[in-house]
Amino acid sequence: MSITATLQPLILLIISSLILMTGHGLSGILLPVRLATDNISLPVSGFILSMYSFGFLLGATVAKRILKQIGQVRTFAMCGSLTATAILLMGLRDDMFIWALMRGLMGFCIACACVTLDSWFGSVSTEENRGRILGINQVVILSAITLGQFALLIAPPTESTLFVLCGILFSLSITPLVFVSHYEPSIEQTPHLPLRQLFALSPLGVVTGFLCGMLYSSMVNLLPLYASSEHITGLRLSLFMGAAMVGGIVLQFPIGYLSDRFERRKVILGCCLLLSLTTIALPVTVTTGQFGAMLICSAFTMGIIACLYPLSISETFDQAQKGQLLSVLSGLLGIYAAGAMIAPYTATVAMQHQGEVAVFGFMLAIELLLIGFTLYRMRVAPPIAVEAQETFVMHTPNMIYEELDPRTAYRETSPDFEHAMSKFEKLAAEHPNNAIAFVRAISAAHPDWAAMLAEKAAQFPDIDTVLLFRALTMLNSELAVDIASRLAQGTPEQAEALVDWLLDKEPENALTLLANIAFIAQEQQAKVVDALAQSSPEKIQAFSQEYVDSMTENLASLRAPDREEVNIEHCVTGLLDSVTAAAPEQMKQVAAIVDEGVGDWMTEQNESETKKE
Missing domain, CATH: 1.20.1250.20 (MFS general substrate transporter like domains)
Incomplete structure (x- = not known):
């Protein structure tokens, strides 16, 4: 664009x-x-x-x-x-x-x-x-x-x-x-994640989001009521509430910095402890008439509260798979809104009996509850290594940002791409070969779309996978591995056709491509090994090395929760079983390759996970 x-x-x-x-x-x-x-x-x-x-x-x-x-x-x-x-x-x-x-x-x-x-x-x-x-x-x-x-x-x-x-x-x-422009991008409904499943992912993230909603709603809605009772009006009231909003902007930067460099739960705990102090100090500065201190306390109180929402998102993201992130955002927003809905009425009931200053007692009780729950989660659940934590991204409470959060999967929705995909779908249904020619022309103009086009095209079973692969890689040879991996996610027949072509034509990087396809489409693993045993048995060890390298590289690129879903033992066992059946005389060498490659990677991962800030 x-x-x-x-x-x-x-x-x-x-x-x-x-x-x-x-x-x-x-x-x-x-x-x-x-x-x-x-x-x-x-x-x-x-x-x-x-x-x-x-x-x-x-x-x-x-x-x-x-x-x-x-x-x-x-x-x-x-x-x-x-x-x-x-x-x-x-x-x-x-x-x-x-x-x-x-x-x-x-x-x-x-x-x-x-x-x-x-x-x-x-x-x-x-x-x-x-x-x-x-x-x-x-x-x-x-x-x-x-x-x-x-x-x-x-x-x-x-x-x-x-x-x-x-x-x-x-x-x-x-x-x-x-x-x-009146262009209307396609709208995809966010998949629903049940509350029980969301809570199971991250109890602390869910509770923090809910209590943040209560705190933020109390500050935004009830602080003006308290200020009116203390005869804070006009410019002083605007400055009072304006300082709170400024704090909501400014404090996200230092707290985000700390969140990415220390264990997330400790940052949440530290924020809550500091918040409880400013909550106590704020009404004191009001009653004593210290206007400057009152503005500072207002900024710190609102600023820390505003940071709890993005902290709850990051904490939950640490536990969620990539495909769940949009659902997590949507679920946490609902939980936050539920807390925001409950707080004003609940707090005003207390304020009616105890006076307007009771809003701070209400907020302090919520903060102490969050402190206690954070300490409980730190005691019963093991920490996540700082290196495995998701990055902190600024999120304004009570606002909706699903498309723009850089941690979620990117979906190209530009007018040109949507128009191209609409035309491709029509061609794919009527003239599949013309659709491939169209994709080739589009990838020539937009090389960065090549892999996404391959992924979209793989959803159409009538598309000739081999012809599509050749058309895209002819212009974008450096993306061959990514394109082959996207195509392998299509139907088993499409993956098999691409494997057959690679085995037959043996392009320059055939073994690398075959290894990536075999890792993604496990059912192709035995076929590749068997074909190599019959035509080029000397390449089995090289293929095994490529397979192990591909597996470890793919695993290293995954987020920690996504990596846990990959059955490494199944991948390794499948390779060893295939070699045992097709070329038993090479079993010992292949086993050594697997032990060395996987062993080194597992050692690096264990060392990384044991690191603490």
């Missing part, structure tokens, strides 16, 4: 995200302040504020279905208009039942808008830059929310002016996207 084709829609998407989240930031502080000003009872206020997370959870669940039915442009336009309608109705009516419904509608629309933007960002990003785009977008979002909170200075919250301003911002957020 050209730089212009990436930058133009990217800038427009960022502008739209900036406007939308500025309105979101203003509404986030306006509603609690208005509830406090109108002397609405604390439990009713907590219930209304909780409805946002309920709507958000519902929206995150159904957003992709809506996208598939009506597309991105209409989905985002619907979200912008409905969110504007909701906030305007709240400004016109003081009915708390209507406020609760409209607050839930806002959560629903913000979730759908986030999914839409995520898929849109994904369609204009590449595998190399999507991590940077994710980081830039999150900084933009948190900055916009911070900016929106300062809009509270424009007019008193008792008037309708700020509600109208929110409605204008939500409506304006649609405008930049009108100028984005």
Whole structure:
């Protein structure tokens, strides 16, 4: 994808995200302040504020279905208009039942808008830059929310002016996207991962995500109520909440750095211990009138809470297989939203009986619970080597980023690629050979697509695998091993046809290609060894060496949880059994090759796993 084709829609998407989240930031502080000003009872206020997370959870669940039915442009336009309608109705009516419904509608629309933007960002990003785009977008979002909170200075919250301003911002957020290409990338539904299975993967990750939702929702929704009770209003209130948002941005960098260099559970524990101290200190600085210290405590408290969500994702990713990562993201978002839904109402019940300062006691109890559970998990479960941990990636709480997280499997969704695959599918159904010629032409223009094209083409049983392999490797010979490996994942008949051709024609790197195919398609192992025993028995040992090298290289490239799913003993036994049946006189030499190659690799792995920070 050209730089212009990436930058133009990217800038427009960022502008739209900036406007939308500025309105979101203003509404986030306006509603609690208005509830406090109108002397609405604390439990009713907590219930209304909780409805946002309920709507958000519902929206995150159904957003992709809506996208598939009506597309991105209409989905985002619907979200912008409905969110504007909701906030305007709240400004016109003081009915708390209507406020609760409209607050839930806002959560629903913000979730759908986030999914839409995520898929849109994904369609204009590449595998190399999507991590940077994710980081830039999150900084933009948190900055916009911070900016929106300062809009509270424009007019008193008792008037309708700020509600109208929110409605204008939500409506304006649609405008930049009108100028984005109306290309609609294909939307894939994220596979569902049951809660029990997610908890089994990482109990600490799930509990951290849930409790983070409770803490974050308490800070965002109830801190303005507490501030109003302490007569913190106007600019001081905007600075107070703005400092919290700034902390949510800034602290992700040092905590992410520590998370990648120390055992993750220790980082979570350290964050919780520090968080409990700042939670105690924050109300003290408020009551003593130390405004500067109050801003620092607010920034540290919110900053650490905001870091717990990406820490919970990374902790769970450490235990999950590559194919489960999207499901983990989706599941943790739901768990986080459930915690965020429970907290405001629960905390306001305590605040009604103990005073507004009870919100900090509520938060401290949650933090102590997380400290205790972290210590328990550190005692009962062995640590993961730092080298085997997933990298920390900044994630804004209560936002949806599936397409952009660089740790998940990349799916090319650019307009050119989607158009090429659509044309290929039609040709593959009607004229398979013409489809291969088309793929060859596409790979000539886009060499980086060659392996992905091979993987997609392998899904069509009528495609001539040998002809496709030759067409792709003629122009991209350096990718021959990757292309052969992708094709071997097709039907057994396709893998067998490629093996037959390699054995017959014996291209320059035939043994390397055969070894990779035999590792991926284990049923081809005996066929290769038997054919070599009949035609070139002297090559059996060389093939065995290539097979062991391929196996160890493939295993080394896998994430630790994915590596555990590979049955190394089965792979080795299959090779030895094949050699025993076809060339027993070479069994001793092959066994020595296997023992040396696998033994050295296992030794390196054991040494790596025993390393501690």
